[in-house]
Amino acid sequence: DTEVTQTPKHLVMGMTNKKSLKCEQHMGHRAMYWYKQKAKKPPELMFVYSYEKLSINESVPSRFSPECPNSSLLNLHLHALQPEDSALYLCASSQTERAGTGDYGYTFGSGTRLTVV
Amino acid sequence: AQKVTQAQTEISVVEKEDVTLDCVYETRDTTYYLFWYKQPPSGELVFLIRRNSFDEQNEISGRYSWNFQKSTSSFNFTITASQVVDSAVYFCALRSGANSKLTFGKGITLSVRP
Numbered sequence: 001d002t003e004v005t006q007t008p009k010h011l012v013m014g015m016t017n018k019k020s021l022k023c024e025q026h027m028g029h030r031a032m033y034w035y036k037q038k039a040k041k042p043p044e045l046m047f048v049y050s051y052e053k054l055s056i057n058e059s060v061p062s063r064f065s066p067e068c069p070n071s072s073l074l075n076l077h078l079h080a081l082q083p084e085d086s087a088l089y090l091c092a093s094s095q096t097e098r099a100g101t102g103d104y105g106y107t108f109g110s111g112t113r114l115t116v117v
Numbered sequence: 118a119q120k121v122t123q124a125q126t127e128i129s130v131v132e133k134e135d136v137t138l139d140c141v142y143e144t145r146d147t148t149y150y151l152f153w154y155k156q157p158p159s160g161e162l163v164f165l166i167r168r169n170s171f172d173e174q175n176e177i178s179g180r181y182s183w184n185f186q187k188s189t190s191s192f193n194f195t196i197t198a199s200q201v202v203d204s205a206v207y208f209c210a211l212r213s214g215a216n217s218k219l220t221f222g223k224g225i226t227l228s229v230r231p
Contacts, residue, residue, distance in 0.1 A: 050217075111206065
């Protein structure tokens with residue numbers, strides 16, 4: 001299995017809702033990432049988990065709360081979002097946080113298209 | 118600091134034409150890794166190639182080829198005999214040194230017309 005699976009593919013939520021995005025990989029990768037991508041822009045790093053511990057938080061607002069319950073699963077909990085948070089949320093994984101050394105870098109999922117109304 | 122510049126924003130070609138996508142990078146590290154990704158309308162980022170800073174050998178994979186030149190800090194991507202299925206946004210990306218962050222260029226939207 002060489003895929004990163006993200007669910008749901010599409011999500012519409014109100015500003016008072018609580019929802020979660022899910023990301024799963026079974027490649028034995030120990031680093032997992034959340035990226036946010038606005039339309040016609042490149043992906044921007046949000047969080048990095050390494051061996052199930054939060055390694056990097058790129059000053060993301062607290063209404064986004066990541067969680068890594070185990071080495072295969074990464075969640076992003078959403079609460080009290082704003083319309084400007086509407087974007088494509090991409091999950092990625094790599095063998096370790098130092099991706100690129102001796103492996104093929106990062107594997108990305110197909111993303112969750114989030115619309116906040 | 119690391120930076121990736123993709124000066125071209127949109128390119129439109131007719132099927133079977135060759136097209137080159139430019140990528141210029143900046144980093145102070147001597148160890149770094151360069152990537153190209155394809156993003157079709159479905160949204161998934163599809164890995165195309167990875168190159169490390171110690172390997173300047175150019176690579177060819179089918180209709181795709183990459184030209185890595187450290188002297189000009191460039192890592193250009195050429196598609197030979199383009200096809201409609203090549204239509205997508207193409208991102209060049211850089212990870213350098215001990216930094217685990219992948220820095221993307223702004224992307225190039227390639228449209229291949231029949």
